[in-house]
Amino acid sequence: MPSRHIPIVLCRNCALYNTALILGLESQEKKPLDQVVIRNHPIEKGQPLFHAGDPVRHLYLVHSGSCISYQGNQSRQVRGFHLPGEVVGIEDLGEKRHSHTACALEDGSLCQLDLSRLEKALDQEDLIKVQRYLLHAAARHARQLQQERLLTGLPNAEQRIAAFLYNLGQRFQEHGFPALSYRLPMSREEIASYLGLAPETVIRMLKRLASRELVRVRTRQVEILDPEALEALLS
Amino acid sequence: MPSRHIPIVLCRNCALYNTALILGLESQEKKPLDQVVIRNHPIEKGQPLFHAGDPVRHLYLVHSGSCISYQGNQSRQVRGFHLPGEVVGIEDLGEKRHSHTACALEDGSLCQLDLSRLEKALDQEDLIKVQRYLLHAAARHARQLQQERLLTGLPNAEQRIAAFLYNLGQRFQEHGFPALSYRLPMSREEIASYLGLAPETVIRMLKRLASRELVRVRTRQVEILDPEALEALLS
């Protein structure tokens, strides 16, 4: 049994389920998708989903827990985080091999979609639906990355941290979790690497935002007290 | 007649032409695409392609010249640059309205693809091909944005500028232009906004890289003298 307070996406909030990909196809019961999707597969903290250079075979959806992705094969350079309900690996569609390494940040579970089996299992009409969904998901991912690029490029550390906390909240909210109260799945050092800051700076800026009563941070638990003021910092 | 030394993508290097989207469909001559694609449409410096909030109707491809995109409707915050051969607007596919504003950085020309007409003009089989192409293009765009996010988050200004120059060279090369000798289409101030730096810092770092003989910069003309050393800076 999962412990309390761990975010789990309901299947109806799942980015895969919530679309033609699973819902639309299953309701018609044309083909069994069990050979294409492995549901709710458990994964342990630190376990890799794939390494940079591995062949691109699957698309993953975070069901509970969360994932981190590293540039290349080194764990030094943090590329991004994947929260419950978000897709991992969509930017590698169309490539032979993965460009990055993804690992679980904590114990959790994933849905795993077999890409080559998917294409074989579908008739033309459903393939169009699935492709349209994937296209929109990839475009959505690109917009999210744009936001992250702007965030990373903000002129000072305080703004970057404020934007980071705000952005995480928005992403949690998109999949049905509270935007103003959540638990950070990653360490201070991982936040620092992600934002291009020193870990000490991350800590100091969290403290500064807390001293202004914009947020409350107790180790990994985050409460956003004044979201308007936090957003106003980013102008 | 275009002046000398202005990058123009040949149609065979064009990101649209080079795929099923144009090449595959035209060779079969199933349908005339003239109602779907406006080719080589001239555009003047500063002219907008679309504003944030405009309905998403077209996809653009830069044929000659280059484009800039701004966050929202303000020209303060630079979101990205689009070089010849690159696609503009793909991250808004699936959305009703554009999330950003795109303008021409210099006189040039575009190909313009009408999205709703495209879908109507294609039979199912070709639609699958086109969708697959667009999906891969969107995924490719996401990988590019990942690179840019890492670049923007580098710990010091010298590395960001080095990465920026190197990245631009790589992108020119992808569409058949020299990687080590090109003309910057954007101002120092636009580079600064894009990288989250002050314009003066951009200038000073360009000068520092030049003093080490890694690059030569004369206003907007860039020569990369030592690409290995430049890349080594980014470790």
Added chain:
DNA sequence: CGAGATGTTGACGACCCTCAAGTGCAGTGG
């Protein structure tokens, strides 16, 4: 409960932003 990892704090210096003045370049009109 103990040990190692993670998080926190303080001092100091390098880096980069701000402000202000000066230079070069492109387009315009005489």
Added chain:
DNA sequence: CCACTGCACTTGAGGGTCGTCAACATCTCG
């Protein structure tokens, strides 16, 4: 053709911000 003018670019000085290093506190998990 040349001076003029506006804008982008460049340069310098000074101060705030953030990275580095080292010591300490706290948390987590066996």
